[in-house]
Amino acid sequence: xxxxxxxxxxxxxxxxxxxxxxxxxxxxxxxxxxxxxxxxxxxxxxxxxxxxxxxxxxxxxxxxxxxxxxxxxxxxxxxxxxxxxxxxxxxxxxxxxxxxxxxxxxxxxxxxxxxxxxxxxxxxxxxxxxxxxxxxxxxxxxxxxxxxxxxxxxxxxxxxxxxxxxxxxxxxxxxxxxxxxxxxxxxxxxxxxxxxxxxxxxxxxxxxxxxxxxxxxxxxxxxxxxxxxxxxxxxxxxxxxxxxxxxxxxxxxxxxxxxxxxxxxxxxxxxxxxxxxxxxxxxxxxxxxxxxxxxxxxxxxxxxxxxxxxxxxxxxxxxxxxxxxxxxxxxxxxxxxxxxxxxxxxxxxxxxxxxxxxxxxxxxxxxxxxxxxxxxxxxxxxxxxxxxxxxxxxxxxxxxxxxxxxxxxxxxxxxxxxxxxxxxxxxxxxxxxxxxxxxxxxxxxxxxxxxxxxxxxxxxxxxxxxxxxxxxxxxxxxxxxxxxxxxxxxxxxxxxxx
Numbered sequence: 190x191x192x193x194x195x196x197x198x199x200x201x202x203x204x205x206x207x208x209x210x211x212x213x214x215x216x217x218x219x220x221x222x223x224x225x226x227x228x229x230x231x232x233x234x235x236x237x238x239x240x241x242x243x244x245x246x247x248x249x250x251x252x253x254x255x256x257x258x259x260x261x262x263x264x265x266x267x268x269x270x271x272x273x274x275x276x277x278x279x280x281x282x283x284x285x286x287x288x289x290x291x292x293x294x295x296x297x298x299x300x301x302x303x304x305x306x307x308x309x310x311x312x313x314x315x316x317x318x319x320x321x322x323x324x325x326x327x328x329x330x331x332x333x334x335x336x337x338x339x340x341x342x343x344x345x346x347x348x349x350x351x352x353x354x355x356x357x358x359x360x361x362x363x364x365x366x367x368x369x370x371x372x373x374x375x376x377x378x379x380x381x382x383x384x385x386x387x388x389x390x391x392x393x394x395x396x397x398x399x400x401x402x403x404x405x406x407x408x409x410x411x412x413x414x415x416x417x418x419x420x421x422x423x424x425x426x427x428x429x430x431x432x433x434x435x436x437x438x439x440x441x442x443x444x445x446x447x448x449x450x451x452x453x454x455x456x457x458x459x460x461x462x463x464x465x466x467x468x469x470x471x472x473x474x475x476x477x478x479x480x481x482x483x484x485x486x487x488x489x490x491x492x493x494x495x496x497x498x499x500x501x502x503x504x505x506x507x508x509x510x511x512x513x514x515x516x517x518x519x520x521x522x523x524x525x526x527x528x529x530x531x532x533x534x535x536x537x538x539x540x541x542x543x544x545x546x547x548x549x550x551x552x553x554x555x556x557x558x559x560x561x562x563x564x565x566x567x568x569x570x571x572x573x574x575x576x577x578x579x580x581x582x583x584x585x586x587x588x589x590x591x592x593x594x595x596x597x598x599x600x601x602x603x604x605x606x607x608x609x610x611x612x613x614x615x616x617x618x619x620x621x622x623x624x625x626x627x628x629x630x631x632x633x634x635x636x637x638x639x640x641x642x643x644x645x646x647x648x649x650x651x652x653x654x655x656x657x658x659x660x661x662x663x664x665x666x667x668x669x670x671x672x673x674x675x676x677x678x679x680x681x682x683x684x685x686x687x
Contacts, residue, residue: 194439195631198638202631205641208554208648209625215559216621220614223607231615235622246681253359263370264339270373271331273591274599276570278577281308282379286577288474289315290324295474300520303477305484309468310421311380316473327580330378337382338375342366344389345667349674352396352636356682360623361674367616369666373565373599381663384422389667390415391426392643395433399635404448413456421464423664425650432642436635481526487534488525489654494537498553498657507533556657557648561617562610564660568602619677624669626676640672 221228238245252259278286285308288298302309318326342365350358374382394412398405412430419426430453437446488504495503508524509517511532516522523529541549570576585591596603627637647665655661662669 192439194441195633197439198633198641199631201638201641201645202628205628205645206625208558208645209621209628211554212558212621213618213625215555216561216614216618219559219561220611220618223611223614227611227615231618242681242683249359249363249681253363256359256362259363259366260339260342260370263342263366264335266371267335267338267375269590269594270598271335271376272581273585273588273594274373274376274579275582275586275595276567276573276576276599277327277331277376277579278378279567279573280575281305282311282377283573283575283577285312286315286327286330286378287575288312290319290326292577299475299477302474303482303521304525306476307424307484308380309471309474309476310464311383313467313471313473314383315378324580327378327577331376334375334378334382337386338369341386341389341667342370344386344393345670348389348393348396348667349671351393352400353671353675354678356678357671357674360677360681361670364616364620364623364670364673365666368561368563368613368620368670369663372563372613373567374563374663376567376599380422381660384419384426384664385666387415387419388423388426388429388664391419391429392667392671395429395639396636398449399433399436399639404445404452406452409449409452410456413453413458414460416453416457417460417464420461425647425664428646428650428665429643429668432639432646435642436639440635477521479523481523481529482521484525485527485530486654487527487530491530491533491537492655493553493651493653494534494549496549496552497556498549498651499655507537550652553652553657554648557651557659557661558621560659561613561615562601562659563613563663564658565601568600572602620670620673623673623675623677623680626680627672637672637675640668643668644672 217228220231284293284298284301287293288301289312298312302312315326315330318329322329342362345365346358346362349361391412394408394415398408398412401408416426416430419429434446434450437449491507492499492501492504505524508529509522511529512522512524570578579585596605598606598609600606628641632638644665647662647668651657651661
């Protein structure tokens with residue numbers, strides 16, 4: 190008779206089998222929408238690779254002997270994007286940066302952060318750099334962005350090399366660089382990338398703790414601190430840790446579990462307490478404490494219940510019906526009170542039928558999984574409600590090379606941007622195919638099951654809360670890429686990496 194561990198992870202494996210099959214299907218369909226000719230060419234290449242994997246492995250090994258060249262090319266690409274960009278920061282990130290650099294009034298940034306307290310940490314981070322470097326802090330943020338994006342590549346490489354094998358490490362390194370290293374995301378000074386190295390380091394430490402027979406106080410204490418840093422920028426940093434403790438619970442490793450809970454709890458409690466102390470005693474911006482003025486976790490459930498899962502206008506329209514008409518034009522009108530949120534959640538759920546709710550979930554899941562460009566949405570600054578324009582744009586606006594970078598790589602509404610998407614989409618499909626290999630059948634492999642549970646938890650989170658954008662998968666790329674690296678390395682080597 191199967192143990193509770195096996196029953197649980199067999200269920201997760203089957204659910205992830207369905208999700209990855211759906212992922213591959215919707216990604217292939219999107220490639221077909223972009224170009225049927227490229228789709229046929231891609232499928233022909235996949236078929237050729239299937240029958241000639243020895244040649245593919247030989248070519249891949251040759252390329253990996255020059256991985257330093259690949260990394261340097263990625264850095265050059267990132268510098269070209271940073272120097273060519275007209276729009277450096279957009280939307281919420283732009284409000285945060287403009288506020289941190291004192292480019293908008295104190296009352297404006299106070300109102301914004303009162304409504305969006307989840308961005309206070311990002312504001313304090315940018316404001317501290319502004320105090321040190323003045324307006325040059327924007328370039329410090331860009332350099333730090335390069336450090337985060339490339340540092341994560343190194344962490345993933347070392348994770349796969351340490352806990353799997355060299356081929357897995359090379360695959361993880363390549364997939365990550367091709368998807369994020371060579372992407373315009375380097376200019377996005379927001380929480381997506383700022384939290385990424387901490388999420389990757391969290392995975393590295395967790396893998397080590399799972400493998401170790403004896404509890405390492407240093408590793409577990411470090412995991413507590415790194416988890417705090419991950420949570421500061423991305424609340425989903427909790428999902429990896431929850432998956433880890435669920436795995437230990439199902440293994441019935443009671444002694445190890447108690448030791449880990451005590452050490453992790455102490456480290457996490459101290460570091461998270463310090464973070465809370467800093468926020469509560471900061472004097473950079475006034476945060477009003479009225480409950481009805483701030484978005485809470487209920488707001489993001491409400492947003493997730495809109496049909497697309499991310500329709501801000503629809504979400505606000507629904508909440509405004511509980512606000513007196515005379516107050517609806519005021520920014521701080523109290524629409525985010527918990528009472529209003531619960532009323533709106535109940536209303537939205539009552540209006541769904543089984544069929545329409547299933548359609549909503551499938552549409553939201555498709556929009557979360559299908560886009561290899563990771564839902565990049567930068568456009569010209571004049572089209573944005575909130576923007577931070579590059580100080581270099583006055584010098585590069587007439588430069589032919591910079592304009593080419595903007596039209597082909599940065600501005601998603603440019604007709605030429607489709608060529609960038611046609612490069613990214615096949616890479617995205619290969620990653621999904623690689624991740625599908627380990628879930629083809631159930632395996633009692635602890636590191637694998639940890640990754641599967643984390644990815645499943647992340648997708649479940651995005652189905653319940655705000656979702657429907659592939660960009661939101663960036664925070665789970667460490668686990669997704671490592672899982673894919675296991676599958677592709679196993680296939681390339683014709684041996685069981687698991």
